[in-house]
Amino acid sequence: MHGEELSQLTDDERSDLRLRRIGFVFQNFNLFPSFTVQENVAWPLEFLGVGWQEARARARSCLERVGLPSRCWTRRPAELSGGEQQRVAIARAVVTAPRLVLADEPTGNLDTRSGTVVLELMRRLNEEEGITIVLVTHSALAARYSHRRLDLQRRIAQPPLAPVSP
Secondary structure, three states, X not given: OOOOOHHHOOHXXXXXXXXXXXXXXXXXXXXXXXXXXXXXXXXXXXXXXXXXXXXXXXXXXXXXXXXOOHHHOOOOHHHOOHHHHHHHHHHHHHOOOOOEEEEEOOOOOOOHHHHHHHHHHHXXXXXXXXXXXXXXXXXXXXXXXXXXXOOOOOOOOOOOOOOOOO
């Protein structure tokens, strides 16, 4: 990132890079079921040494940015819809102010309406806040939200043809 040779980093340096500069959003949300919404979002800040009051304030700010109503902030993930859970996951991904968010099928477990809300949110984070978002998807709808699209296909190696005798 930013011209740095990443392959030479130690395990601790790679962990620090992921914590400080890369946010992650997963298809299955990966929220802690026993934490409240606000605790889930504030959690990464603990590793940065941010005090609990400041972490809660930053979490609230991120939850507002992703459009999650304040009445949801003290709930547990199981009390939320899939779309709400994914917005919590996005808030957690951006609470450390990363420049890059890696999103693996972020709409895969959502209905079309909730998926569209999440995609609009990610587009807004990119356009308004300059966060680069790398979105991996099989969804044609999600792919339409991108500025640049790369289609990857797996090629199955074919055995070489046997020579034909005359």
